[in-house]
Amino acid sequence: MADHDTLPLFPLHTVLLPGAALGLRVFERRYLDLVRDCGRAGTGFGICLILDGQEAGAPAMPAAYGTEAIIEDFDTGEDGLLALRVRGRRRFHVLRTRVRDNGLVVGEIAWAAPDADDELRAEHGLMATVLEKIYEAMGQDAAALPPEQIDNAAWVGWRLAELLPLSDQQRLAVLQEDDVHTRLDRLLSLMD
Structure with a gap:
């Protein structure tokens, strides 16, 4: 920082x-x-x-x-x-x-330092699919999501943290995490 x-x-x-x-x-x-x-x-x-x-x-x-x-x-x-x-x-x-x-x-x-512009790693690939399904359930066209965003680790993480049914304390823990991939790991554990 x-x-x-x-x-x-x-x-x-x-x-x-x-x-x-x-x-x-x-x-x-x-x-x-x-x-x-x-x-x-x-x-x-x-x-x-x-x-x-x-x-x-x-x-x-x-x-x-x-x-x-x-x-x-x-x-x-x-x-x-x-x-x-x-x-x-x-x-x-x-x-x-x-x-x-x-x-x-x-x-x-x-x-905080800006998020790295990293692509989703293989172990987080399913998270983009989950996000697309959430958008569809909300009545939004998942196909309209920008392809460069749906592959971006930081963007996918922030949108999942926003849309998943998390507590405020869980969202705060995600917000405090600087590394985009560790952030996705945390979200993955919360989804389990």
């Missing part, structure tokens, strides 16, 4: 994975400010699993690993709350946190 940075954190009772989309409803002032600041600066914010605390109210204790969220779309919901659609981008490790006066948690983070 390299490149230390600071990143505002949005602790949630979910794990955002690289490439995954997530819908958020924003109503607390600290998070409305965060969205405004990120929109003005064209930057993202970090989403970490809550280890202790709640999503609203007092600042929650976030997990030491998270994913940068980039805002893709926003709207006002029928309830008048800000509705966001974000997508996970880079993984990071939280080195330490501080809480601003408004209750926003800010992390000093180290960005």
